[in-house]
Every structure is written in structure tokens, then in C-alpha cells.
Amino acid sequence: MSKPMLTEGAIGPILYRMSIPMMLGIVAILVFNFVDAYYISLLGTDYLAAVSFTFPATFAVMSLILGLGVGNSTLIAVELGAGRTEQAKQFATYSIAACVMIVFSASLLGIICIDPLFSLLGAKESVRALIQDYMHIWYMGVVLLAFPMISNSAMRATGDTRTPSLIMGMSALINGILDPFLIFGIGPFPRLEMQGAALSSAISWCIAAVVAVRALNGKSMLILTRPQWEVVRSCWRRLVTIAMPIVGSNLLNPLALGVITAMVAQFGEAAVAATGVGMRLEQIVIISAMGLSACIPPFVGQNRGARKFHRIGDAMKLSFQFLMTWQCALALIIFVGAPGIAALFSQAEETKSIIQMYLMTLPLSYGFLAWVMIGSALFNGLHSPGKGLLLNASRLFLFYIPFAYLGSELKGVEGLFIGCALANVTAGVLAWAWTRATHKALV
Secondary structure (H helix, E strand, O other), rough: OOOOOOOOHHHHHHHHHHHHHHHHHHHHHHHHHHHHHHHOOOOOOHHHHHHHHHHHHHHHHHHHHHHHHHHHHHHHHHHHOOOOHHHHHHHHHHHHHHHHHHHHHHHHHHHHHHHHHHHHHHOOHHHHHHHHHHHHHHHHHHHHHHHHHHHHHHHHOOOOHHHHHHHHHHHHHHHHHHHHHHHHHOOOOOOOHHHHHHHHHHHHHHHHHHHHHHHHHHHHOOOOOOOOHHHHEEEEEEHHHHHHHHHHHHHEEEEHHHHHHHHHHHHOOOHHHHHHHHHHHHHHHHHHHHHHHHHHHHHHHHHOOOOOOHHHHHHHHHHHHHHHHHHHHHHHHHHHHHHHHHHHOOOOOOHHHHHHHHOOOHHHHHHHHHHHHHHHHHHHHHHHHHHHHHHHHHHHHHHHHHHHHHHHHHHHHHHHHHHHHOOOOHHHHHHHHHHHHHHHHHH
């Protein structure tokens, strides 16, 4: 078991060392997901619209796994910071089984709800048939993703973000290589189209599962002896207690995206296809915030366990300053390059126009969105996930959806995008004020 490494030394280099591998791993996954969308777009607008409709549902399951992983990582980090390595190993081991069972149950529910859910989101019948092809395989395969995601979260709790990032990158590379062969039927492979895109993901997750569990065991973080039921039950109870508010907070995002998708659907399939491209690109643009927010809970957890609260405040200040500067710079680059980016994904003028509109509006607010993500990560690391849930819920239901609705009523799709951007700004200011007040209360 790795020793705690986050309670000593300069904070900036520690966060840099942790977040860069994490960002690279996430970039690899998101880029190849973007490649998925690109290959599928070559099949036609209906296909691109279909995979765009699936985004809220797939994001929901991913958010469930990520929430469980953050809870697991936070608990392990606190135990390591307090010097309780045996308890940390128990969480690393028994969380995997709990998460696999939870994700399996969610997948079964998802399969049952495919048609009614996407009917509710506004997908027409021909598009729903394509969604069925994709989601049946995706739901069956995503259970495998729980193994590497939870194993990786345990390794991140020790300060090791390099190994999880390599595993994530490997999985994404395999997915990207398999995509064209299985989607278009190149060489000896059958032409599976939407099913091929989902199958390539499932295969990559299976390989990642084997590698991640072996890596976790290689770090002596797994208990391979017969477990005691009382210990297992105690670990599961603590995991559920801290992870459920985090999961709830994460699930609010796909719920809100589902509502936004339904709003966009009233403007036609081209609008849905374009917005789906924008949502996927958004994940790449805010990669720095995603990387830092994944590293903040273990950093905060270890320093909370060691009662070094001043380091937590310094980490928050550095993160806020960096992310606002970085996201503003990226927003300007995307604003200038929006026409060229839009042309990569569609030749249809209406779709290109809406993609360009999205890219010239939403990224201007991503610095504030990053503040919300860092604020939630701080609360999770402090074992106050309810505050993170409340912050995210406020952003989505007090600002994001109402502002988007008002914007769409006043100015159509463009107004909807402007409303979403203004909601990010408002929520970001709230996150900044709340995190400052929280740190003052600690010290």
C-alpha cells in the first residue's frame, strides 16, 4: 500500500503532478468518444441525432460510477491521511463488489426504460430504432466499466494518478481503433453501425477491467482472504452514506441535460445533433476542471485526516485562479475556431450553424462552471457531500433549466444557449462565495 503523499510539500506541484496524468487520461477517453460521434456522423444526421439523444442516459450511468468512485476515493484518502492503512485496503476491496452490483441493477433498469425514456425526450420512431441498437449493447457492457473506474479511484486516493490515466488511455485507444472496423465492417468484420460503436466500447472496458484490478492488486491494495461480513457491511454502509449524495449530485447533470435535450428537440433533429456535438466538445474543453476536481477529494481527504486545513485553503485558491485563466484563454480560441470545428461534423448548413452558435456562446462561461466543479469536489473531500449536492442542484434547477427555458422562449436555440451560459456564471459566483465561507469556518 502506498504511503500518504499529499500532506507535505508545495501544493502547486502536487496538484500539477496529480492532475496532468488525470487530464491526459480523461482527454484520451473524451477524444475517442468524440471520434465515436465523428464516425457515427458519417452514417447520417439521424445516426448523429440518435447518439446525441443517448448522451443524457449514458452520462447518467457514468455519473453513477464516478460518484461511487469519488466516495470510495475520499474514504480511502481519509484513512491513509490518518495512518489507518488496513481500513483503506478494506474500502479499496469491498467497494468494487458493491459498485458492480449497483451498476448492474441500474443497467437492467435502463434496458427496460429505453423506449419510454427516449420517447419522452422527443426522439422520433426511426431514431428510436437506432437508439435501441446502441443502448442494449452499451447497457450490457457498462457493468464491466465499474471494475476499472472503482479500482482507479482507489489508486488516486494514494496520490497515484499516473496508473489510472494509463489504463483510461489504453481503454480509449482500443475503443478508437475498433470503432471504424465494427461500425463500417472493414476487412473481416461485419458492418454493425450503431451496434458496432457500442460493442467497441464494451470490449475496451473488458480489457481495462482486467488490467486495473491486476494493477490494484500489484499495489497490495486488495484483501484476498475470506472477508468478514461485519467488516464488509460496515464498509458498504460508509460508502453508501458518503457516495449517495455525490451520486445524486452527479445524476442531476444528465437529468438536466435530458431536459435541455427535450427543449432542443422542439427545434428539430438538426438542433439535437448539433447540441450533442457541442455537449461532447464541452467535456473536452473543461478537461482541466475535470482533472483537478478528480484530484481535490483525495488531497482534501488526506489533509483533513492530518488536520492540515491551511493546505486545503491554499489548494482552493490556486485551483480557482488557474481554472478561470485557462478557461478564458480556451474560450477565445474556440470562439475564433468555431466555424472550422462545426464543419468537421456536418455538411448540413443548419447543423453547422447551430454547432457554431453553441461554441461561440457556452465556452465563455466555462471558467465559472469550473468553480462549481471545484466547490463540489471540496465538499466531497470534507465529507460534506450534501453541500455539493445542494450546490449542483442550485446550479441546475435554480439557474440552468429556468434560464435555458426563458432564453428559448425569447430567442429560440440561441437564447437557450445564452441562458445556459448565464446560469453557469451565476452558479460559479455562488460556488466561490460558499467555498470561501466553508474554509474560514474550518480554520
